Amino acid sequence: MLRPKVHGALVLNQLFPPGSLDFLVFFSSVGQYLELPGQASYAAANAFLDGLAVRRRARGDTKTMSVCWTSWSGVGMAGRDSAAPRLEDRGVGALTPDQAFLAWEHAARYGSEVVSVFPRTADGAARRIPPALRDQVSDESAATESAGPRAGRRDFRVQLAAAPAGQRGKVITDQVTDVVGREIGIPPEGLDGRLPLTDLGLDSVMTLGVRQALEERFGLALPAALLWRQPSVTDIADYLAEQLGADRTGR
Numbered sequence: 001m002l003r004p005k006v007h008g009a010l011v012l013n014q015l016f017p018p019g020s021l022d023f024l025v026f027f028s029s030v031g032q033y034l035e036l037p038g039q040a041s042y043a044a045a046n047a048f049l050d051g052l053a054v055r056r057r058a059r060g061d062t063k064t065m066s067v068c069w070t071s072w073s074g075v076g077m078a079g080r081d082s083a084a085p086r087l088e089d090r091g092v093g094a095l096t097p098d099q100a101f102l103a104w105e106h107a108a109r110y111g112s113e114v115v116s117v118f119p120r121t122a123d124g125a126a127r128r129i130p131p132a133l134r135d136q137v138s139d140e141s142a143a144t145e146s147a148g149p150r151a152g153r154r155d156f157r158v159q160l161a162a163a164p165a166g167q168r169g170k171v172i173t174d175q176v177t178d179v180v181g182r183e184i185g186i187p188p189e190g191l192d193g194r195l196p197l198t199d200l201g202l203d204s205v206m207t208l209g210v211r212q213a214l215e216e217r218f219g220l221a222l223p224a225a226l227l228w229r230q231p232s233v234t235d236i237a238d239y240l241a242e243q244l245g246a247d248r249t250g251r
Contacts, residue, residue, distance in 0.1 A: 168244075
């Protein structure tokens with residue numbers, strides 16, 4: 001992921017020195033600011049594009065720009081069902097291609113070397129507003145974000161404490177099913193808790209997202225190998241039930 005963007009950008013930079021083009025636009029990503037898991041090489045590659053745009057501007061090329069895009073709906077990496085939930089968790093939406101081109105035209109008028117382009121969601125669904133975006137949150141969203149994961153943990157603890165002893169395993173299983181379903185893009189009612197998550201489309205990047213979401217939902221520090229040692233929803237729920245002193249799922 002790192003080499004193609006870095007090498008390709010350097011080739012363009014060498015072939016077309018500052019002043020030789022009407023414009024040069026690098027396609028970077030807002031993902032590097034969203035603290036998305038599994039993005040180290042991708043974020044580094046995009047940061048390189050941003051830095052190269054700044055360097056060309058410093059050499060007098062006012063027509064070079066790096067655009068940190070959100071996902072384009074149905075295009076490229078965003079074609080995966082898992083892209084939208086990850087963005088929404090951080091209060092960011094996707095763009096249609098038409099919106100993206102309008103934003104590109106708008107950004108080009110202002111002469112900035114690096115711009116970020118993304119719509120903010122306003123439905124309060126975000127769970128993890130990253131620091132880079134917190135100044136752009138509306139008052140309503142900010143209140144939701146400040147309550148965010150902690151409020152969710154409190155709600156879960158109340159729900160678990162109120163459940164009869166024999167039903168607490170089900171409460172935990174329902175929470176795990178919700179977290180996993182959001183990440184994989186499967187409605188909870190369509191998720192078979194006995195199947196290995198890899199059979200349902202879970203990849204290594206999603207694994208990081210699921211573990212992080214579970215930690216926030218349950219207020220626990222979870223081992224990095226959790227989803228490999230507990231490969232299904234039922235296995236994960238049993239592990240969490242043991243950690244929380246609740247009954248197991250009873251499978």
